[in-house]
Amino acid sequence: MRLKSFHAPSMQEAMRLVREVLGDDAIIVATREEEGVGVRVTAAIEEDEGMLATHAPVAAPNPLRFLEPEGPEPIDVVADALLRHGVPAELNQRLVDSLEDFDTRDPMMAMAAALDAVFSFQPLPDGKAPRPFMLVGPPGGGKTLTVAKLCARCALQKRPVGVISTDTIRAGGIEQLQAFTRVLKLRLITVEDPTALSDAVEVSRGMEQVLVDSAGRNPYNAQDMKDLREFVTATDIEPVLVMPAGLDPVEAVEIAKAFRAVGARRLLATRMDMARRYGSLLAAAHEAGLAFADVSATTKVADGLTALTPTILAKMMMPELQAEQRRAKQTGTHA
Amino acid sequence: MNDLSAMMAASANVTPLRQRNILAVASGKGGVGKTFFSISLTHALSKLGRKTLLFDGDLGLANVDIQLGLMPKRDLGQVIDGMVTLAGSTTRYNEGGFDIIAGRSGSGSLANLPPAKLTQLRNDLTDLARSYDNIVIDLGAGVDRNVRTFTAPAGISLVVTTDEPTSITDAYAFLKLSYQANPMADLRIVVNMAQTRAEGDKTYETLLAACRKFLGKSPQLAGIIRRDMKVRESIKTQTPLLVRSPTSDAAHDIMALAQKLTAG
Numbered sequence: 001m002r003l004k005s006f007h008a009p010s011m012q013e014a015m016r017l018v019r020e021v022l023g024d025d026a027i028i029v030a031t032r033e034e035e036g037v038g039v040r041v042t043a044a045i046e047e048d049e050g051m052l053a054t055h056a057p058v059a060a061p062n063p064l065r066f067l068e069p070e071g072p073e074p075i076d077v078v079a080d081a082l083l084r085h086g087v088p089a090e091l092n093q094r095l096v097d098s099l100e101d102f103d104t105r106d107p108m109m110a111m112a113a114a115l116d117a118v119f120s121f122q123p124l125p126d127g128k129a130p131r132p133f134m135l136v137g138p139p140g141g142g143k144t145l146t147v148a149k150l151c152a153r154c155a156l157q158k159r160p161v162g163v164i165s166t167d168t169i170r171a172g173g174i175e176q177l178q179a180f181t182r183v184l185k186l187r188l189i190t191v192e193d194p195t196a197l198s199d200a201v202e203v204s205r206g207m208e209q210v211l212v213d214s215a216g217r218n219p220y221n222a223q224d225m226k227d228l229r230e231f232v233t234a235t236d237i238e239p240v241l242v243m244p245a246g247l248d249p250v251e252a253v254e255i256a257k258a259f260r261a262v263g264a265r266r267l268l269a270t271r272m273d274m275a276r277r278y279g280s281l282l283a284a285a286h287e288a289g290l291a292f293a294d295v296s297a298t299t300k301v302a303d304g305l306t307a308l309t310p311t312i313l314a315k316m317m318m319p320e321l322q323a324e325q326r327r328a329k330q331t332g333t334h335a
Numbered sequence: 336m337n338d339l340s341a342m343m344a345a346s347a348n349v350t351p352l353r354q355r356n357i358l359a360v361a362s363g364k365g366g367v368g369k370t371f372f373s374i375s376l377t378h379a380l381s382k383l384g385r386k387t388l389l390f391d392g393d394l395g396l397a398n399v400d401i402q403l404g405l406m407p408k409r410d411l412g413q414v415i416d417g418m419v420t421l422a423g424s425t426t427r428y429n430e431g432g433f434d435i436i437a438g439r440s441g442s443g444s445l446a447n448l449p450p451a452k453l454t455q456l457r458n459d460l461t462d463l464a465r466s467y468d469n470i471v472i473d474l475g476a477g478v479d480r481n482v483r484t485f486t487a488p489a490g491i492s493l494v495v496t497t498d499e500p501t502s503i504t505d506a507y508a509f510l511k512l513s514y515q516a517n518p519m520a521d522l523r524i525v526v527n528m529a530q531t532r533a534e535g536d537k538t539y540e541t542l543l544a545a546c547r548k549f550l551g552k553s554p555q556l557a558g559i560i561r562r563d564m565k566v567r568e569s570i571k572t573q574t575p576l577l578v579r580s581p582t583s584d585a586a587h588d589i590m591a592l593a594q595k596l597t598a599g
Contacts, residue, residue: 001507001545003500029544030537042500042541046549076484079451080458089417089451096451 001046003029009038018043075099077107078114081318086279088249091286094118108314108321116310119282122266122291123307124150124240125209127159132201132210132235134166135268136228136259137242139216142270144173146242146296147213148180149304154209155184156302162204164189165213166197166231177213180301194234201235212237219258229262239264240293246275249283256288266290268305272297278317354461357470358596359392359489360525363505365476367497368527370402371570372560372589373473374431376493378577379593381433385468388425389435390460392485393475395446397438403428404573405437412439414459415452421459422466431575434467446481453484461488478512486513491596493557495525498538507545514552523557525592535559558592560585 004022008014011031018026022045030042075096082092098117104110124133133150135143147163154161163186167173174190181188189200197212204210214231217224232239241256241264256267267290269281285292292313294305306312315322360373370393377389391399391411400407407426413419414436425434439445448456464470472489474482486492492513496506506524513520524542529535539556546552563585569576576586 001504001511001549003504003541003545005500027544027548029548030541032537044545044548046545073450075450076454079454082451083455083458092451093449096449099450 001044003042003044005040005042007034007038007040011039011041014039014041017041074104074107074110077318077321078111081107081111082279084277085282085317086249086277088279088283091118091283094286108311108318108325111314111318112310115313119285119310120291121308121310121313123294123309124266124268124305126153126157126307128208129210132162132164132204132212132237134212134214134232134237134239135242136214136232136239136262136264137216138219138255139170141216141242141244142296143167143216143242144177144213145299145301146268146270146305147177147211148301149296150209150211151180151184151186152301153304155186159208160206161186162189162200162207162210163187163213164191164197164200164204164210166191167213167215168192169215173213173215194230197231197237198235201237219255225258225262232263238266240266240268241290242268242270243281243284244271244275245269245278245281246271247280249280252280252284253287256284256290260288260290264290266293268293268295269308270296272316278313354464354488355490356468357461357464357472357489357491359472359474359486359492360495361474361482361486361492361509362476362495362502363478363507363509364496364502367495367502368560368566369476369495370398370473371566371576372493372495372525372527373471374399374402375576375586375589376593376596377433377435377469377471378431378575379590380469380471380597381431382577382590383593383597385597386466387433387469387471388463388467389433390470390472390485391436391438392472392481394438394448394481395475397445399435399473400426400437402570402573403431403435403575405435407435407437410437410439411445411456414456415445415448421456422463430578448481450480453481457484457488460485464488478509483516491521491523493523493525494554495527496538496542497526497528498530498534503538503542503545506542510542510546510552510554511550514550522552522554524554525557526559528562529559530562532559532561535561558588558595560588560592 006014006017008017018041022043026043026045028041029044032040034040079096082095095114095118098114099110102113135146137143151161151163163181165174165177168190178188191197191200217228241259267285272295292308294307296305360369362369377387380387391397409419409424414421414424424436428435472485474485494506494509496502510522513522524539526535526538546554561584563583565580565583566576566585569579580586
């Protein structure tokens with residue numbers, strides 16, 4: 001809006017001036033008699049671009065996005081969700097900063113874009129794998145069940161798969177996996193030392209995938225980690241960290257760094273269904289430089305694993321929004 | 336577009352927008368007496384027996400504490416750094432009987448807070464509003480992201496203007512953008528430094544005419560504060576007007592405005 005005052009001896013004269021200078025669209029917002037001089041008329045005219053140009057910062061905001069139209073900005077929804085998940089402040093900031101030039105009204109897309117910008121996603125292959133995978137991590141993280149799920153995935157596709165376990169110390173470690181391999185009609189090879197592992201891998205050549213279950217290791221125990229390193233370096237094998245959701249973020253970071261040090265480059269997250277806050281997983285992957293592989297969100301072996309993508313992780317992190325968007329899609333409305 | 340709000344409402348733990356007891360004090364233009372008004376309004380509300388908090392939301396150029404002559408031990412800077420919670424950063428201002436959260440004076444260091452921090456701050460403030468009868472937010476000038484963020488949770492926005500055309504035009508800009516963002520926004524106009532009540536009315540009428548004509552909206556008048564030399568003195572001596580000159584014209588007008596505000 002532009003505001004301009006006109007002084008004239010009479011009202012008529014003033015109105016003429018207003019029209020002459022501001023045109024027919026101008027409106028009179030104030031008039032006053034001026035003692036012995038005549039009148040002062042204040043007129044206004046609305047010219048959109050002009051006003052926004054004078055008030056907009058360098059990157060002119062879409063005026064419709066001012067003051068969070070019908071709810072917060074997508075970037076704020078993302079920031080909110082990250083806070084809820086207990087993502088450490090610095091990482092939260094990094095994720096939000098990555099959205100600086102990202103323009104969307106959909107918070108889900110914004111979340112996916114932020115995750116995509118900061119993390120790398122490398123799910124385990126569905127078919128033939130170049131190297132055996134050895135699942136490593138602290139005890140009770142779900143390594144054995146994950147091996148079973150990976151075996152089941154191969155078996156269902158009729159792909160030959162080799163299964164090895166180094167988990168010979170823990171009571172019932174072998175039996176637990178055997179319960180699954182028996183059903184799947186697979187032969188489970190058990191090995192007690194790195195040399196035996198190397199031999200077992202050699203025997204399993206020709207399989208599309210070779211999966212190795214390992215004993216849970218204490219990341220804070222140097223001897224434990226040294227033993228694990230000997231297994232990992234005995235043969236050409238990729239250690240994959242299996243870590244449950246729901247740990248303390250700081251703890252998770254230290255655990256991830258310890259297993260990164262013995263060669264893990266991917267993080268396979270389990271118990272996604274038993275936790276509602278995934279901040280520890282994001283922190284661990286980020287701080288230890290691990291790529292997200294798959295996630296497990298069920299104890300059912302046949303339901304297996306979900307290969308993680310930025311979009312899938314975003315949906316898992318914002319389940320209410322996901323449900324809402326799905327409903328909106330079904331009713332044919334668009335957010 | 337409307338589905339987004341539905342989505343937001345459904346999404347868990349998202350702090351509800353807009354609380355009736357949060358008052359945002361805005362002005363398009365600087366130099367219209369916004370901080371003075373925020374302080375005096377908070378003071379008036381506490382005199383009316385309400386538990387009130389004044390939040391210095393002018394992140395770039397915080398100065399509430401300076402105007403009150405306070406040396407707060409804690410300020411927003413420490414909240415941003417994660418050293419204290421927002422609730423733990425309040426300073427009691429005994430003379431006025433209200434709490435304040437000071438910004439980081441004279442450093443400008445909070446001017447460019449990243450969105451995530453801003454959002455967190457806003458949500459914390461909305462939570463904190465449950466412990467007070469009123470929260471008054473002294474916003475920065477203009478319509479930048481900081482201003483927009485802290486305007487969002489406010490139930491009522493008070494837009495301060497003077498009779499200067501530049502101030503009226505900028506107040507109009509703020510009103511326009513606010514209505515565009517939220518057609519249901521409760522925006523009210525405060526005319527500051529009015530020569531007389533009648534002159535103040537004219538200023539309001541001018542702004543109202545423009546809003547009606549161009550926006551189809553009629554923001555109500557929150558009140559008129561007459562120009563008063565006592566205000567300048569109170570700012571110079573760093574003593575609140577309602578302590579130093581409680582019977583002055585401006586003090587009277589601010590009390591009346593606060594009463595009207597609390598009456599509904």
